[in-house]
Structures are given as C-alpha cells and as structure tokens.
Amino acid sequence: MVDTSQANYAQYLKGGGEMGRLTREFDWGGTIIGSPDTWSQSLLTTVSIMLNSRFPMFLWWGSDLIQFYNDAYRPSLGNNGKHPKALGQRGEDCWQEIWPVIKPLIDQVMSGCGSTWSEDQLIPIYRNNQLEDVYWTFSYSPVIDETGKCAGVLVICNETTGKVKSYNEMLEAKKELEFTIEAAELGTWDLDPVTNRFKGNDRLKLWFGLPLDEEIDLDIAIARMIEEDRGRVIEAIHKAMEKGSDGNYNVTYTIANPDNGLRVVKAVGKAVFDAEGNAERFTGTLEDVTTEHQLQQRKDEFISIASHELKTPLTSLKASMQILQKLIKTDILSIKLPLFIDKASNNLNKLLYLMDDLMNVSKIQQGHLALNKTRINIVDLVNDCCEHLRMGATHHIQLIGDKELFIDADYRRIDQVVINLVNNAIKYSPLSDRVEIKVEHDAENAKISVRDFGIGISPEKLPHLFDRYFRVDSSGVQFSGLGLGLYISAEIVRRHNGDIGVESEFNEGSTFWFTLPMG
Numbered sequence: 001m002v003d004t005s006q007a008n009y010a011q012y013l014k015g016g017g018e019m020g021r022l023t024r025e026f027d028w029g030g031t032i033i034g035s036p037d038t039w040s041q042s043l044l045t046t047v048s049i050m051l052n053s054r055f056p057m058f059l060w061w062g063s064d065l066i067q068f069y070n071d072a073y074r075p076s077l078g079n080n081g082k083h084p085k086a087l088g089q090r091g092e093d094c095w096q097e098i099w100p101v102i103k104p105l106i107d108q109v110m111s112g113c114g115s116t117w118s119e120d121q122l123i124p125i126y127r128n129n130q131l132e133d134v135y136w137t138f139s140y141s142p143v144i145d146e147t148g149k150c151a152g153v154l155v156i157c158n159e160t161t162g163k164v165k166s167y168n169e170m171l172e173a174k175k176e177l178e179f180t181i182e183a184a185e186l187g188t189w190d191l192d193p194v195t196n197r198f199k200g201n202d203r204l205k206l207w208f209g210l211p212l213d214e215e216i217d218l219d220i221a222i223a224r225m226i227e228e229d230r231g232r233v234i235e236a237i238h239k240a241m242e243k244g245s246d247g248n249y250n251v252t253y254t255i256a257n258p259d260n261g262l263r264v265v266k267a268v269g270k271a272v273f274d275a276e277g278n279a280e281r282f283t284g285t286l287e288d289v290t291t292e293h294q295l296q297q298r299k300d301e302f303i304s305i306a307s308h309e310l311k312t313p314l315t316s317l318k319a320s321m322q323i324l325q326k327l328i329k330t331d332i333l334s335i336k337l338p339l340f341i342d343k344a345s346n347n348l349n350k351l352l353y354l355m356d357d358l359m360n361v362s363k364i365q366q367g368h369l370a371l372n373k374t375r376i377n378i379v380d381l382v383n384d385c386c387e388h389l390r391m392g393a394t395h396h397i398q399l400i401g402d403k404e405l406f407i408d409a410d411y412r413r414i415d416q417v418v419i420n421l422v423n424n425a426i427k428y429s430p431l432s433d434r435v436e437i438k439v440e441h442d443a444e445n446a447k448i449s450v451r452d453f454g455i456g457i458s459p460e461k462l463p464h465l466f467d468r469y470f471r472v473d474s475s476g477v478q479f480s481g482l483g484l485g486l487y488i489s490a491e492i493v494r495r496h497n498g499d500i501g502v503e504s505e506f507n508e509g510s511t512f513w514f515t516l517p518m519g
C-alpha cells in the first residue's frame with residue numbers, strides 16, 4: 001500500500017512564512033535525516049505543526065539532533081547570528097556556547113524521562129554579533145515516532161528577556177525609590193478610597209503609633225491627629241478625592257502620639273481617578289517638619305518681641321524729645337532739661353544695643369563675624385567690664401580667681417560676651433544682689449564663669465538656651481529681651497575655638513561659663 005501521507009509530503013511543508021520557504025528549499029538530502037520524501041509521518045506532522053504555529057517552536061530530530069524552527073522563533077536568533085544557518089544544522093554545532101547546559105535536558109527527554117519546564121531561565125546566546133543575556137520560559141517535550149521511540153525533542157518556548165528586564169528595572173526603580181524615601185526620611189501611604197483603609201511604611205506607622213503589620217483604617221489615623229487639625233485634614237482628603245478635582249492634596253497637621261509626643265508633618269499626595277471620575281487610589285508622602293515649624297513659630301514670636309522691644313525705648317525717646325522741645329520754647333533754663341536729655345540718651349543707647357544685636361546676628365548668618373585677635377589680659381578685660389556695670393549697679397559684682405591671664409582673643413567681642421553674661425546674671429536674679437565672676441585656667445584653656453543666684457532654668461530648657469531667638473519665657477511678660485545675646489555669645493566663643501555652657505538649677509541660680517584656648 002502506498003503511504004499517501006509521505007507521497008504528499010509537500011503538503012506538510014506548506015505555508016510557514018520565511019521558515020516554511022527555507023525548510024522547503026533546504027537540501028535535506030545532505031543531512032542524516034534525508035530528503036523530505038523519506039521522512040517519517042511523525043516528523044512531517046511535527047514540522048507541519050511547528051511551521052504553522054504562531055508560537056515560537058524549535059525541533060531537534062534524530063541522532064544528530066538536526067534542527068527545525070518556525071518564524072515565531074526566528075527573532076530569538078537575532079541578526080547576523082545563527083539564522084539561517086541553524087536550519088538543518090546539528091544541535092551541537094549550532095549551540096556550542098550553551099551545549100553543556102541544554103544537552104542534559106535533551107538527553108533527559110530522549111531517554112524517556114519526561115518533559116522539562118524552565119521559567120525565565122538565563123541562557124546567553126550568540127546573536128547580533130555578541131553574546132547576549134537571553135531569558136527563556138520553555139518546555140522540551142518528546143516526539144514519539146512510528147516505532148514508539150523518542151525520535152525528536154520539540155521545544156516550545158517564549159523569550160522572556162523583555163519581561164525579565166522590565167521586572168528587574170522595576171525592582172531597581174523600587175529600590176531607588178525606597179532609598180530616596182529612606183534618605184528623605186519620608187512616611188508613605190496608599191489609601192483605598194473604597195475600603196477607606198490605607199497601607200503605610202513603618203516610619204509612618206511609628207509616627208502615628210499604629211501596628212506595623214496591618215492595614216490601617218483612615219478614621220483611626222485621623223483620631224491620632226490633634227483635635228483642631230482633624231476637620232481641616234478630612235476636608236482636604238475629601239477635596240482631593242471628589243469628582244472633578246485635580247486630585248492634589250497638600251496639608252500640614254500635628255500628630256499626637258502618646259509614645260513620642262507631638263510631631264508636625266506635611267502631607268503631600270495625589271488621588272487617581274477611574275474612567276467615571278471616581279477616586280480609585282490616593283497615595284502620598286509625609287514629611288516631618290516639626291523643627292521647621294518650631295523655627296517658624298520662634299521667628300514669628302521674635303518679630304513680635306523685636307517690634308515690642310524696639311517700640312518701648314522709641315516711645316520713651318519720643319516722649320523725652322517732646323518734653324525737651326516744649327521746655328526749650330517755654331523754659332529754656334529749666335532744671336529738668338539735663339534729666340530728659342539723659343533719659344533720651346539712655347533710650348537711644350538701648351536702641352543702639354538692640355540694633356547691634358540684630359546686626360550681629362545677620363553678620364553671623366552670612367559668616368561675616370570677623371575677629372581681630374590681639375594678646376590680651378582677660379582679667380583686665382573682666383575688671384573693666386565690671387567697673388562699667390557697677391556704675392548703675394543693683395548687684396554686687398565680685399571677681400575671684402586668677403589675677404592675670406594672657407590669651408589671644410578679640411577684645412571687643414569677648415567684652416561683648418562677658419557683658420552679655422553679666423547683664424543676664426543681673427537681669428534674671430531680681431531677688432538677689434550678688435553676681436560672682438571667676439577667671440581660672442589649666443594648661444589648655446582659660447575659663448570664665450559668671451554665677452548668679454537668681455531664677456535659674458529648668459533642665460528641659462537648657463539644651464535650647466544658645467539657639468537663635470530662644471527665650472525661656474517667650475511671652476516676655478517678666479523680662480525683656482530678644483533671645484539673641486546667648487546665641488551671639490556662643491558664636492563668638494566658637495569662633496575663638498572655645499566652648500560655652502551652663503549649669504543651672506531652677507529657682508537656685510545659674511552659672512554660665514566659656515573657655516578660650518590658651519595658645
């Protein structure tokens with residue numbers, strides 16, 4: 001009986017695009033499997049399925065593992081690489097660079113041990129004039145011939161290089177984003193508007209004092225905000241997510257977490273809407289702005305204090321001037337004239353001191369606080385300074401310690417520091433009448449301490465004393481001042497490479513000290 005399928009072998013090689021044509025034109029007689037009219041039915045059927053499939057397929061046939069592949073597989077061979085030489089070639093000749101990897105798989109299938117399955121496996125191949133990292137998901141399956149033996153291995157595969165690369169790029173981008181979030185110390189959140197629950201990173205949950213391993217109900221987070229902020233935040237969230245909104249969200253509020261106190265945060269986010277305009281996601285970041293917020297508050301307080309401090313002497317000066325103008329017109333020889341001239345002059349001096357402090361601060365800010373160092377006897381400096389202060393004295397200023405101590409320093413600037421510390425000692429001890437100044441030294445440093453027996457400072461305020469604008473009593477009800485003297489003093493001492501500090505007990509008094517290098 002004539003084997004019709006084999007006689008009609010040509011119909012099995014029909015179609016198949018470029019690879020169909022190349023398969024038909026190929027001189028199979030030159031290979032071990034011979035010309036197509038001698039091919040077994042199983043080979044013809046398998047080749048036919050392969051050529052007509054849109055899925056990438058590859059076939060090894062016979063003892064030499066002679067190769068076939070289809071159009072869908074062809075791009076995986078790249079340009080200027082194995083195509084079209086791979087058609088009809090022996091497997092071992094074609095895949096030299098990966099033969100040790102794939103030969104065991106082929107052997108496994110040929111020996112009847114079943115199919116293989118590999119997902120996103122890296123198999124670098126030579127294509128496009130170079131060895132390229134190529135990822136594949138593939139299965140090797142046996143093709144059984146008419147004798148019941150495995151005659152070939154059919155590879156159905158998919159190149160997943162693009163997918164794996166995108167996945168790796170996404171992982172890289174995620175890592176970068178996480179790194180940026182870490183570096184910027186941001187909290188992150190992602191709210192599902194349907195469930196009203198959100199995910200957040202650990203930092204955000206710690207800030208709110210919420211469990212780290214759970215999604216969080218928005219209402220619970222809102223309840224952790226200070227009461228006066230809640231309404232404003234809820235309104236901002238609704239506004240960002242309502243239909244027709246631009247989705248933007250930008251609000252600053254305070255978290256009140258019993259574990260770590262008040263924290264001011266700036267939340268910035270964006271809602272994403274579906275085709276119907278309903279918010280489907282709402283994500284964003286939280287930034288801890290507590291320090292900036294405090295600084296802003298202090299600045300605002302400072303402006304109000306500074307205007308008050310400037311206005312008081314100005315008002316007195318204006319009053320003195322008005323009286324003087326009047327006296328000059330009406331009673332040019334009045335005995336009150338010197339009194340009001342003195343008053344005016346005192347108020348002018350106060351204004352000059354205030355202006356001096358303000359100008360010093362801007363000099364420090366701009367790094368323009370220049371030093372003019374000379375060799376000075378610091379004991380003389382302190383003595384002169386005390387003489388000056390004793391003139392209008394309410395307090396007895398006592399100087400103890402070294403009688404002579406020479407150092408290199410800017411006389412005018414160190415004088416400013418001593419005057420500031422002694423003035424503070426007087427100002428903040430209204431119920432005492434004693435201030436003690438001590439000059440001492442060791443091999444490295446001179447140390448000047450100013451001790452008073454006044455109101456003292458509570459421990460929690462001590463770390464901020466040398467900050468700009470800081471005042472223990474910011475209302476300025478009891479004591480006037482700008483909160484700049486210690487800041488300027490600390491800067492002057494630091495510029496001399498010295499240290500400044502304070503020991504104090506509330507209601508007992510304070511000792512402010514600074515050191516200056518001897519050398």
Ligand code: ADP
Nearest residue numbers: 424425428456471472481482483484485486487
């Ligand atoms: P000012 O005295 O103008 O407020 P300072 O910078 O000199 O500014 O001092 C900052 C704050 O430190 C003061 O407002 C005061 O609360 C506190 N302080 C400074 N010196 C003393 C002191 N000897 N005793 C108690 N508190 C002091």
